[in-house]
Amino acid sequence: MAHDASTHEHQSATKRIWVVFAILSIITIVEVILGIIKPASLVETTLISMSLLNWIFIILTIVKAYYITWAFMHMEHETKGLRRSVVWTVIFLIAYLVFILLTEGDYIYEVYKNGHVAWDF
Template sequence: MAHDATHQHEGSATKKIWSVFAILSVVTIVEVILGIIKPEFLIKTSFIYMSLLNWIFIVLTIYKAYLITWSFMHMEHESKGLRRSVVWTGVFLVAYLVFILLTEGDYIYEVYKGGYISWNF
């Protein structure tokens, strides 16, 4: 009897692994296709100092990281407080990193564009 319950659990785990693998593969294929094609309207359209294509890459990468954490780190079986602490910490750190990169990158670009420092690299 216990053997049957274990076998059912293994089957659902295998199915879950393959479904997560399929989702991650599709998202990665979309990223690669967008990276190869680079649609003009996604490159020319800007949102918060960055092209929409870059924002799509950031969002898809965050989604893949969330899915990996949720599935393979077994966060779906943890308590609500632990899930929130792990997920929200990551969300805030990624948001802070994106903010810092955009702010500093734009500042450095404006300094070089304004001619205060020459482009010697």
């Protein structure tokens, strides 16, 4: 009985790997197709100072990252403590850093554009 249970578990683990591979492949194909045709409606719609297309790319990337971490790196089987200490730390620090740097980059762009100092000779 115990043996049956473990082979069944094994089959579901392998199946999960292939399902995740299929999901990752489909997302990548969608990204590539969108990247090649660049639908005008998505490029021209802006949401929070970035085009809708770019938001779609970033969200799809985070979905891919979720599947790689949870399924391939077995984060789903780790304890809640380990999971939170890794994921929350990374997400908080990255969100903070990205917010600060992008805001500053945008500010410098404005200075270059509207400031009174010539920088292009």
